[in-house]
Amino acid sequence: MTGFLIEFRRSPMRWAALPLFAASVAMVFFVGGSWQGSWPETSAATTRAAVPLMIAGVGLAAQQASRLRRSGSDLLLAARPLPQVELTRLAADAAWLSLVYLLCTVAAWATAVGAPGGPWLEYPVFGLSGIVFALALGHVLGRLAPTRFTGAVAAIGGFLLFSLVFSTNFSPLAYTAFYHAIDVRLSSVHLTWRLVVMALALAAACTVGRLLETGGRRVATSGTGAFFSAATLIAVAAMPGSGSLLLADREAEEPVCAPGGGSSVCVWPEHADRLPEAVEAAGKVARAAEGVLPPPARYSEHGLGDGGTGGFTLDHGSRDLLHTLLLELTDAHKTWCEDESEKDLQNRVNAGLRLEAWLEARATRSAELPSYDYAGDVSWQQEVRDVLTLPEPRQVETATTWAEEMRAPC
């Protein structure tokens, strides 16, 4: 413990902590507010805070390892086994960066206080494991190529590596949970894989020094470093689960429901405080569709429906909420035929598009049509604009015709 405290006090990370805290806070708070207000989304957004810490961590660890190797001071520390010294040093560096990361996480979580539910702890574990891996990687780089420029080159290399190579949702070293909707959460397989990679990289970082010091002369000690280095590479590339996604669909839980627009409107428990917003939108949709289409028995938020498909979304503004609710309404009445001519299918699709555009204009009390990009022939839009200028009974009559075309039997 004394060794750790000594390393903690003299680690160069202490000087880097403040600028890195500023960069991490910027990564979370300089992004629009759609991540704020619910625990799952806020917890996922905090993974962005780890990005500058991982990138700078590679550089700082590389610089420190390189400097110690060049100065030869490792030999002075020979009173303790070298792997133990390296582990203590890495632990102290990791403690500083983790402290910065946890401070950012707490600051982000503060914005979600009062929302239903609680913080999702797997996201901080994801971020912390990324930071420890980055430190281990930097340490190995510093050991292998000790020059005065190693730190800077390792940091820039880390930037390009994490942002361009490991940025996919398949990589165990993804630097952030890119998509943070309420209906997904970190895959436990992927998180376990990431933790295994981190542990192996850490073991490699602590033993590769001995390999270099002995120049491979002592088979037992050099073999350990080589084994852990190879195992890390294998774990990154070839472990089971390499085809799995970082984020998996969340298991549907007992939703929170309330009556609205003649239906039952259901949301995820963490969005219970936003249920009135969804109920109000369902009411607008029901009023717009009055006399044309009956409301479905239930409106479900995205991920709560059967098989996790469909559903309305609360995270992209009130207009998107209305639009996705409308789609829920019309989808419940659509008929899809297996054997249908292309012309009939096009007529059916166009009837649905006309109806949805008309309903959305009515629900938003606007004379303008929603400005979505439609492929193919869009001449039907003019027809909808013309209908919107007609008296109310004539509009309902035309919309009823579109609804009948849309749900006509096969």
Place this chain on the structure above:
Amino acid sequence: MLTREDGAFSPLRSHLWSHHGVRSILFMAGCAVALTWWGGQAVLFPNLSGEEAIPATGAAFVPLLLGVGVLMSTIDDMADFSHTAALPRRRVLSLHLAVAFGCATTLTCLALFLSRDAAAVPLALRNLLGFTGLSALSAALLGPRLAWLFPVAHTVPTFLIGSPGERGADARWWEWPRAAAENGTAWALAVLLLVAGTGAFLWRAER
């Protein structure tokens, strides 16, 4: 090595030797090779803010390394000796920074001319000014070995959550490295960083 052939002491040779001048030049030359290869080609960095990803060119990114190289070339392996030298350290460092910055500028222009991206020269020079300033600020506060920390800490949010728009037309003030070459605010910030950074670095050098 520190003396001329006739045995007399050579301050220039001594300075270059203690600052590993050749290695610094080689580092900058390596960056210039990367700039020649990447040049004006656009690389799409992921945008973590969820907005549309905007491609970044080598002319915007590589000056970061060149700016860091300028400051890291001031690392002095004979610091104790240099501080007791007759010539004030501030004057020596001013000259050193001017020459190193001149080398970085020349290499940047040469690399972009070789990659046939001469139109990107103003953007690269502006970013070289700004990143050199940020590196100098970092070196003043944390030491020249950590000269890369401030530029990297600034580059991460700029390139990963910034939304500067097509050709950098909508860049916000903190996204200055990605702003269009004709953006006056970005130029002003780059010059301000250079002046403040080198000023702070030279001021600290005497202490």
